[in-house]
Amino acid sequence: MNEDKKLAQVFHYDLYGKRDEKYNFLLSNNLETVQWRELEFEDHNFFFVPKDYGVKVEYDNGFAITDLFITNGPGIISKRDGLAFQETKNGIVEKVKDIYNLSCEEIKRKYDKISWDSRDGKVEFCKKNVMKYGLDDKYFVQCNYRPFDIKWTYYTGESRGFLGWPVQKIMQHFLRGKNVGLVTARQCVGNWQYVMCTKNICDFNLTGKAGRFGSGSVFPLYIYLEANKLFGNEKRKPNLDEIIVNEIAKTVDLKFESEKSGDTDKFAPIDLLDYIYAVLHSPAYREKYKEFLKIDFPRVPFPESAEQFRRLAALGSELRQLHLMEHPALHALQNSIAAYNERGSNTVEKPRWEPAAAATLAPISTSPAETLAPADAAVAANAPSPSGAPLLGRVWINDTQYFDGVPSVAWNFYIGGYQPAQKWLKDRIGRTLEYDDIVHYQRIIKVLAMTNEIMTNIDNND
Secondary structure (H helix, E strand, O other), X not given: OOOOOOOOOOXXXXXXXXXXXXXXXXXXXXXXXXXXXXXXXXXXXXXXXXXXXXXXXXXXXXXXHHHHEOOOEEOEEOOOHHHHOEOOHHHHHHHHHHHHHOOHHHHHHHOOOOOOOOOXXXXXXXHHHHHHHOOXXXXXXXXXXXXXXXXXXXXXXXXXXXXXXXXXXXXXXXXXXXXXXXXXXXXXXXXXXXXXXXXXXXXXXXXOOOOOOOOEEEEEXXXXXXXOOOOOOOOEEEOEOHHHHHHHHHHHOOEEOOOOOOOOOEEOHHHHHHHHHHHHOOHHHHXXXXXXXXXXXXXXXXXXXXXXXXXXXXXXXXXXXXXXXXXXXXXXOOOOOOEOOOOOOOEOOOOEEEEEEEXXXXXXXXXXXXXXXXXXXXXXHHXXXXXXXXXXXXXXXXXXXXXXXXXXXXXXXXXXXXXXXXXXXXXXXXXXXXXXXXXXXXXXXXXXXXXHHHHHHHHHOO
């Protein structure tokens, strides 16, 4: 574009209503009589609908997570999920043994449903990678595949191998020592709900569906440095920008420490991650900045005080523990929510949720000591509850078996592009649930119900 040329003027008008009403409006108006609204544009963002740029000034005053977390990048892209991710360790070991022992042509015949034609997913690359590293147990690791769905994979860190894009630069920091990472998306469509956390290596589509906006980038909390060659000890440092951390420390009048000590006059990297996690789960934040969250990585407002920082960090900690399945409330809960009492085949056939007649559920307790017996759970489910409490129902896995007392909010809850309570079961259609599977699903329901309650508390206490 020549420098003397200006952007075109763009006018906008919203027409809502039924079809006949729209036809009548169009018949009785023309380009001159419609009350157009001229759109204002901002550098680099040319929206064709009205935007409130006054809110953007406030939004931009926050810090970008891409500036705070120095090292960040996408999750793993396997190029062959059906082979690369398995439910059990034995399952992935068997697959890798096939790659090791069979010829390339035999591999393609046995795994004929796998696409071997992509640039980074050719069978020759896969075979070469396995032959190079072998069957050493250290290469078989767990991976966060989808929300609350951990699978096993074979990870050597070599690109164009068993995994197409293993993203060694990022994932090594989850394999070399204890860590936690924020997972969120750069872009999305629809409502913004694209945030999760991980303590394992994770798939690119942990938060977003393949081929759509919302796929996740990973922001490790710590970076592991090269081990001391003499003593072999691993050291880590916070993966945080010092300038932003110092500005936060000044704002909240607390000292920063690289490892959490428990000193109330200090804050650690995990406290900052928890603060961010709470903010990104705030319904008010998501609504207020929804248009800007759709087009780039989130920006987070600086905390206003130590009190606000600690309160939000505490709520974020609850959410993080829930989403990592580490929260104390998830222990011994089999009979407190999503009770599973009917005998049968345990085979998942056609999962569905159906409401229980006139049954409502009071807010789910976040107390770690909650251990309702079956009878108590039934009483709680059918007792009078506050207005607006979520509706209870049953999640049927086949014609005779179901999880009882499942809140509708948990069944319909979104994390990223998925509804975990539905997806986890749908991905297991045709499979027989074992005891551990049943307990895990009950925990998923508990996590989602508690997440919804905590999200409400974030705004109520703000």
